[in-house]
Amino acid sequence: AQSVTQLGSHVSVSEGALVLLRCNYSSSVPPYLFWYVQYPNQGLQLLLKYTSAATLVKGINGFEAEFKKSETSFHLTKPSAHMSDAAEYFCAVSESGTGNQFYFGTGTSLTVIP
Amino acid sequence: NAGVTQTPKFRVLKTGQSMTLLCAQDMNHEYMYWYRQDPGMGLRLIHYSVGEGTTAKGEVPDGYNVSRLKKQNFLLGLESAAPSQTSVYFCASSYNFLTEAFFGQGTRLTVV
Numbered sequence: 001a002q003s004v005t006q007l008g009s010h011v012s013v014s015e016g017a018l019v020l021l022r023c024n025y026s027s028s029v030p031p032y033l034f035w036y037v038q039y040p041n042q043g044l045q046l047l048l049k050y051t052s053a054a055t056l057v058k059g060i061n062g063f064e065a066e067f068k069k070s071e072t073s074f075h076l077t078k079p080s081a082h083m084s085d086a087a088e089y090f091c092a093v094s095e096s097g098t099g100n101q102f103y104f105g106t107g108t109s110l111t112v113i114p
Numbered sequence: 115n116a117g118v119t120q121t122p123k124f125r126v127l128k129t130g131q132s133m134t135l136l137c138a139q140d141m142n143h144e145y146m147y148w149y150r151q152d153p154g155m156g157l158r159l160i161h162y163s164v165g166e167g168t169t170a171k172g173e174v175p176d177g178y179n180v181s182r183l184k185k186q187n188f189l190l191g192l193e194s195a196a197p198s199q200t201s202v203y204f205c206a207s208s209y210n211f212l213t214e215a216f217f218g219q220g221t222r223l224t225v226v
Contacts, residue, residue: 009154034215043218044157106154106156
């Protein structure tokens with residue numbers, strides 16, 4: 001069965017510091033992996049996605065994520081946090097052949113301290 | 115380009131009342147989904163559809179019904195609302211389950 005684990009429901013970083021949001025998944029076949037961002041009182045929007053091409057994926061707003069098969073991880077990073085990055089971040093996985101659906105993690109709330 | 119539109123944005127129901135949430139997408143997507151979002155629990159799939167006239171149960175389907183009579187619309191119904199159904203509901207659509215999902219702005223439902 002597929003599952004997604006996001007370590008740390010709340011992460012705080014100082015403005016200008018590295019952002020690291022963790023995501024681990026379980027999948028029996030090569031997965032498709034996504035990171036979404038949710039700003040207050042809004043729906044989710046796609047940050048980036050991994051679809052079995054390059055393992056380092058670049059997304060919008062300076063975010064990137066690296067697919068590591070050996071660690072079953074897809075951590076999200078950004079070199080320098082901005083105040084505007086404060087939001088909820090969700091990791092999601094889907095895979096061919098099962099469920100016809102996405103599986104979401106429980107989310108990580110990012111706070112940026114000025 | 116509207117994307118995914120949810121109606122209404124806010125609603126307060128009394129226990130036992132019924133209501134229908136409407137989701138409309140203009141991207142010609144086959145797949146549509148209804149999720150609920152609760153604090154600390156992320157997004158949980160209620161029902162989904164892989165095409166016009168089809169529906170399937172997700173993780174938390176009890177107390178909800180859905181219909182997909184037209185490709186662009188996906189309706190979520192609550193027949194007899196309960197306080198446990200107080201939540202934020204999101205509709206999403208995608209070309210398939212391996213591609214990006216597009217989300218609506220959400221419906222905040224309170225059942226008193």
